[in-house]
Each structure stands twice: as C-alpha cells, then as structure tokens.
Amino acid sequence: MSITKERTIGQVVKDDYRTAQVFQQYGLDFCCGGGRTIEEACTGKNVNPDKVIQALDQIRTNGIKDDNYDQWSLDFLVDYIVNNHHEFTRNKLPEIGKYAKKVAKVHGDQHEELNEIYYEFTMLHTEIFNHLDKEERILFPYIKQLVEAEKKGVQPEAPEFGEAANPIAMMEDEHEEAGSSMAKIRRLSNDFTPPEDACTTYRLLYQNLEGFEKDLHKHVHLENNILFPKALELEKQLN
Numbered sequence: 001m002s003i004t005k006e007r008t009i010g011q012v013v014k015d016d017y018r019t020a021q022v023f024q025q026y027g028l029d030f031c032c033g034g035g036r037t038i039e040e041a042c043t044g045k046n047v048n049p050d051k052v053i054q055a056l057d058q059i060r061t062n063g064i065k066d067d068n069y070d071q072w073s074l075d076f077l078v079d080y081i082v083n084n085h086h087e088f089t090r091n092k093l094p095e096i097g098k099y100a101k102k103v104a105k106v107h108g109d110q111h112e113e114l115n116e117i118y119y120e121f122t123m124l125h126t127e128i129f130n131h132l133d134k135e136e137r138i139l140f141p142y143i144k145q146l147v148e149a150e151k152k153g154v155q156p157e158a159p160e161f162g163e164a165a166n167p168i169a170m171m172e173d174e175h176e177e178a179g180s181s182m183a184k185i186r187r188l189s190n191d192f193t194p195p196e197d198a199c200t201t202y203r204l205l206y207q208n209l210e211g212f213e214k215d216l217h218k219h220v221h222l223e224n225n226i227l228f229p230k231a232l233e234l235e236k237q238l239n
Contacts, residue, residue, distance in 0.1 A: 003056050005049050009041055010034020010225040012056065014070050020218065022055045031220035032172075032179045070226055074234065075147040077227055078140045085219035086132050092212055093125045099205040107202060111195065113188045120188070121209075124181040131174045139167045143231045149238055156238055164235050168228045175220045182213045 003012055009030045013020045023030040028041045042049040069077065104118040142159050149156035161167050186192060192210040194203045 003038070003053055003060075005039035005042075005053065006037050008035055008037055010221070012038070013221055014225050016060055017067070017069065017218075017221075018059050019056050020221070022052065022059055024214070024217070025055070026052055028052070029179070031217045031224055032176050034221065034225045069222055073147065074227065074230055075144050077222065078143055081219065081222055081227070082136060082140065085215060085222070086136070088215055089128060089132060089212075089219070092208065092215075093128065096205065096208045096212060097121065097125055099201055099208060103199075103202050103205050106199070110197075117185050117188050117209075120181055120185055124178060124185075127174065127181075128178055131171070131178070134167070135171060139164070139171060142167075143227070146231060146234045146238060150234060156235070164228075164231050168232065172224060172228070175224060178216060179220065182209075182216060185209060186213065 009023055009028060011034075013023065013030045013034065020030055023041075026042075026047050027045055028038075028047070029036075033041065036044075038052060039049050041047075042052060069080075072080070100114075100118040100121050104114040108115045108118075138161065142156075142164060145156050146164075186209075189206055189209065192206040192213075194206050198206075
C-alpha cells in the first residue's frame with residue numbers, strides 16, 4: 001500500500017516498523033502522537049512531508065525486513081512486551097539513575113542542566129516502575145483472559161475496572177507523561193550531545209538515555225497503536 005500524507009503515523013509504523021526510524025530522524029512522534037496524519041505532524045514540526053514520504057518509500061523498498069507485530073496474537077504480544085521492554089526498562093533505569101546522580105554531582109556546577117536531568121529522570125523512574133506493575137497486575141492479565149475466552153467461545157468475566165477502556169485510558173495518559181519527560185530530557189541534553197569536557201560517565205549517561213528513549217518509543221507504539229486497539233475490539237466482539 002502506498003503511503004500518502006493523509007495516513008496516520010501510527011498506522012504507517014504499525015504496518016511496517018522499519019518506518020519508525022524515518023519518523024525519529026525527522027523528530028515526528030509515532031507512539032503517543034501516532035493518531036496524527038503525516039501532513040499534520042510535518043506541519044507541526046515545519047518539515048516537508050514530501051521528503052518524509054520519499055524516505056519512507058525508500059526504507060520500505062531497501063530496508064531489512066522487521067517483525068510484523070501487527071500479525072501477532074495478543075497474548076504473544078503481551079508476553080513479548082513484558083519479556084523484552086518491561087525487562088529492559090527494569091534493568092536499564094537503575095543503571096541510568098546511577099550515572100545521572102554521579103554526573104550531576106561531579107559536573108552539575110558547570111552544567112546546571114544535569115541537575116534538571118537528574119531530577120526529571122528520578123521522577124520518570126518512579127512513575128514508569130509503577131506503570132509497569134499496573135500493566136502486569138491489572139490490564140495484561142485481562143487481555144489474556146479475553147484471548148482465552150475467544151479460544152473457548154465463551155464470554156469473559158467482567159473485570160472490577162468495568163471495561164478495558166478504563167485502564168487503557170490511564171496507561172495512555174501515563175505514556176504521554178513519560179514521553180513528555182523524555183522529550184524534556186532530550187532538550188536539556190541538546191539531543192543527548194555531550195559537551196567537549198564530558199567525562200566517560202557523562203557520555204555513557206547520554207548514550208544510555210538515548211537508547212532508553214528509543215526503546216520507550218517502540219514500547220509505547222506496540223501498546224498504543226497495536227495492543228490496546230485490538231484488545232478493545234476483541235472485548236467488544238465478545239460482549
């Protein structure tokens with residue numbers, strides 16, 4: 001299917017995850033902002049949409065094939081998210097936190113933005129860990145129940161939270177907050193560009209922050225643009 005300016009960014013990435021790197025290159029949000037059309041997103045960033053579409057077509061033609069997450073079963077996708085993105089987040093955030101604390105302590109007087117980065121990241125760390133716990137304790141088990149009910153041809157038990165739309169709305173709001181926090185950290189760090197006097201730990205901090213942001217964008221995309229809409233549709237079909 002050809003890509004036009006009227007297609008939403010989330011749908012383009014959903015169909016072919018390789019396109020995510022093009023949107024990242026142009027600073028276009030494909031996870032939390034995936035509901036905007038290419039034209040709307042480009043207008044907001046003062047980017048030429050024709051250049052974006054040209055780059056998208058090129059990567060779809062010449063890029064290495066990626067997994068088609070949109071074709072995975074919901075229970076398999078849930079396990080993938082937990083085993084890969086949740087596990088990565090739980091392991092990586094404490095490591096980054098140590099770097100951020102050390103660098104702010106040593107270089108914070110000369111580079112005041114490091115103190116802001118450390119504060120912002122500390123808040124983000126706490127919020128994301130709480131977020132992962134809620135997904136794994138409340139929402140994800142219910143999505144798996146929906147899949148099991150479909151397989152057995154029965155109606156799922158009504159959850160305490162009423163319907164999937166309720167926790168999903170909360171999760172999406174928290175995704176937006178996490179994305180905003182990382183966007184602020186990116187601005188404060190000059191797009192994760194260390195100054196000339198940066199020590200090794202300083203550079204490692206920025207490298208790890210950039211790597212975490214990349215993983216977060218994919219993590220949120222898989223949930224916001226694939227898992228959540230499909231779960232809502234399955235729940236509707238079963239009820």
